[in-house]
Amino acid sequence: MLKGANVELATLTDAAGPVTVALRWSDPSGSGEADVAALLLGPSGKVRDDADFVFYNQPSTPDGSVQLLGKSPTGGGSEDRILLDLDALPPDVERVVVTASRYAGATFGDLDDLGLALFDSSGAALIEFDIADAASETAFVFGELYRRGGGWKFRAVGQGYASGLGGLAGDFGISVDDTPEAPDTLETQVDVEPHEDPEPPAVPERPETTVQDAAPADDPAPRRDTDGGGPSRRVRTAKKRTTLPKAAGADLADHPSWQAARLFSVAGLRNDHEREARATSTLLAVMTQVPEFGRRLTARFNAPAGTVGTFVETSFKVGDGKVRPDGVIRVARAGRIWTALVETKTGGSPLKADQVQAYLDVAARNGYETVITLSNDLALGDEHPLTVDKRRLRKVALRHLSWAEVAHEAHMLCHHHGLANPVHTWMLGELLHYLRHDGAGCHGFQDMGPSWVPLRNAIGAGTLRPGDKHAERVAESWEKLVRQLCLRLSGETGLNVAPVARRRRGGAAGRRADLVRSLVESGRMDAELRMPDAAGPVRVEADLRTGQIETAVEVPSAVRARPLTRVQWLLRQLDDAPPELRIEALAGGRAEGPCDLLKNLRSEPGLLVPGDGGEIASFRLTLPTGMGAKRGTDETGFVRSVDVAVDRFHRLVLRAVRTEQR
DSSP: OOTTOEEEGGGTOOOOSOEEEEEEEEOTTOSOOOEEEEEEEOTTSSBSSGGGEEBTTBOBOTTSSEEEEEEEEOSSSEEEEEEEOGGGSOTTOOEEEEEEEOOTTOOGGGOEEEEEEEEOTTSOEEEEEEOOOOOSOSEEEEEEEEEETTEEEEEEEEEEETTHHHHHHHHTTOEEEOOOOOOOTTSOOOOOOGGGOOOOOOOOSSOOOOEEESSOTTOSSOOBOTTSOSBOEEEEOSOOOBOOOSSOOOOOOSSTTOOOOOSSOOTTOOSHHHHHHHHHHHHHHHHHHOHHHHHHHHHTTTOOSSEEEEEOSOOEEETTEEEOOSEEEEEEETTEEEEEEEEEOOTTOOOOHHHHHHHHHHHHHTTOOEEEEEESSOOOTTOOSSOOOGGGGTTSEEEEEEHHHHHHHHHHIIIIIOBSOHHHHHHHHHHHHHHHSGGGTOOOOOOOOTTHHHHHHHHHHTOOOTTOHHHHHHHHHHHHHHHHHHHHHHHHHSSOOEEOOOOOTTHHHHHHHHHHHHHHHHSEEEEEEEOTTSSSOEEEEEETTTTEEEEEEEEEOOOOSSHHHHHHHHHHTTTTSOTTOEEEEEETTOSOOOEEEHHHHTTOGGGGSOTTOOOEEEEEEEEEEEOOSBSSSSTTBHHHHHHHHHHHHIIIIITTOOOOOO
């Protein structure tokens, strides 16, 4: 649809039941998401009362006719959905306005792929509306549904507000109170050590109000809205979200060896079968009890937003025998049920192709949409870790999830995005504690694999040649390590850290071939990370010949009159940086320039001034760190050394350096 156009819904679908409006966007800056809202308007063009404002602090109308279904990740960004049961709306509701807002100074012009889609109750897409002219707006009306001639029509609006959610809501009769509340002990974002976890918060006797009377409680004559509506009230839009507490409660243990009781215990696990069974049951149970978490996981598999049901100890008859997947997930939405079988592995147990293929056959015979495998391995893009007969994928999708990705989603909700229910926050924190316990076997990718040592030996002996299978396997493991590194950094910073995928001929296979070629020719593997709080892409390079890991970033220089002043501007920010940090001054268009160590530059900054008087356009900062020789995460392991190198660079260098607008 084009901006301003309208269409009658009855001409687009015969399906009865609710419709879903999906607002989508991608956020390349990582500066924050957007939040959807809906306003139900009466004949006056205003809300009838405060219940007609559906937003993050009030996610549903009292009758459930309009509900926020929550955010879900897409291939390139996010999607936020609103369920509207048009037949259930009161007759005096004439319009439903679909909006979104941003916060903390972020604007809609910062977002890419901004648009809206409308789906009927069967999930079929009816309308697409792309918005390309967003700029400095902090709130946006995407579209509206309105009554006409006994039916409903949709209009593509695309109108922005620079005054944010308050200005938008005010136009429709809502008085907004966005004064931030003093944070309590639940609104922090710091991990808690296992022995310091808090008591579960008490469930409040009544829900925390999100609407405040503008008149005092003893005022006999509350003020009225100008249109003659009810008492003037102020809707509080300050987000009421709960994250895990920073400070621990009092420790009542008599002895340091006492362990706090956990909701999900790892005690008594004797073998891999018991670990798999307990991990599966624990995860699936939390998915049903914490809707925001369940939705984040099921959205990865293109499941609809709806009620999640999960089951274990399921069996399916196959010939004279039975097949028993580890679990089943079912999502009910508008009379339709989406179904998936789950196969789980923990610890070092590998997925088995014949077992997964048997589940694909069972899923096809029983009309299930998806088979989900869950293990410590990481999938790269749309690739599944297993190779199966592609004929079995004609009717059933095969998808993979790593335990590291499960923990990442839980961590982001617990420590950054928050949940509306404090009990859900505590429950998800208990799941995180379980997943991170060594005994649970849900640690994620931690091992470069059996090809690591033979590859290092071949590089040291100079015998590595093209076509070596060890190089191909290590290159794949490196990609998985980088992917897991991004998940961990995202969890620690709350930002969207992702690998930079440079365009290569042949796509992902071409990039992996380049990695193999680099290993053969120079003994090096490299990757680039996009970190929103860094001046540019962060380069990570492992040199297997020298045993060094180098982390580097290029920082634009400040606008200063003299080259020496630009050098001094940078050095002032690096007081706490390691003395072995290497700094290179780059003139415009040049790949190399004067270079020296920070320890030398502190006394002689002029060492970086170009001899030809060229203008310094940027500085390249590089920090070397020793590489572990072993393949895993122990103190002398390669995986751990990569984590340490990137953490050290981020903490001591990236956070210290600021950039100036040029």
